Amino acid sequence: MTDPSDTGGTPLEHAALVDRISADSLTTRRDYLRIVATVSGGLAVGSTVVAAGVLPRHGDGTATPLRIADRIGRGQAVSFSYPGEDDRAIAARLSDGTLVGWSTICTHLACGVVRRPDHGRDGDLYCPCHEGEFDIRTGEVTAGPPPRPLPRVLLVEDARGAVWAVGTARSGEDPQAGLCRGLRERDPDLADRIGCDS
Structure with a gap:
């Protein structure tokens, strides 16, 4: 052996x-x-x-209003870039007629967020990278690892039904505060006339 x-x-x-x-x-x-x-x-x-805020994040840029659609019907959504060409966003009209706009850059690791119209009454927004889910009405995180809500894209509809992106609000920021922040940087006099605080 x-x-x-x-x-x-x-x-x-x-x-x-x-x-x-x-x-x-x-x-x-x-x-x-x-x-x-x-x-x-x-x-x-x-x-x-x-x-320190060295890296830009969605909602920090100032941009001029952008016409994104002639009309958005109930249950429909439109993808676009705003405020910059690398800032992906979505506008959607919910079943009750409410118009919402969100960044489609996930707050977890900046993957692309997509709309899933077949989830819930109005659908949801979903990040396939790590299975993050966001409420399409509020932008709030409903599942997964994202640490904060999606930044809001502020939308207005003109008398003819055209939809315009007019500003951005950071994650969790009040839309009025986001609009005033952007307006104060672009046109301080107009911001003062409409009552934006300093």
Whole structure:
């Protein structure tokens, strides 16, 4: 019977083999600690940048009004870009005639949000990346990991039924405050005339 640990060589050859296997290890403890430190540092810097507001987020830009549709019927929705060309958004007319507008950039990891008209009375907004769900009426998170509601796109309808995007409000921000913030940056005199607070 042979010893299973016997490699067929001398003890010196066996020790050399063990040393070579150890040297060929993909990640040493020192390498592992270096990787952990680098990733931790990157997360700390990234968190600081996001918290400081360095990165733009939907609802921060000022944009001129944009005509997005000649008409939106009950149960219909229109996708568009606003306030910038990279800011994806949706306008929808709900079953009771209410007109709503939302950013379609998920507040979790910025994946694209889509409308699911077959979920509930008016449908919902859904992020397929991590299964986040938002109430189409309020923009509030109803399921999944998103940390805050969708930013609102402020819509108005003119006398002919055309729908216009006129501003944005940040996640959870009152629409009036969002409109006044954008208007104060574009036209301070008009903001004062309509009663926007400083």
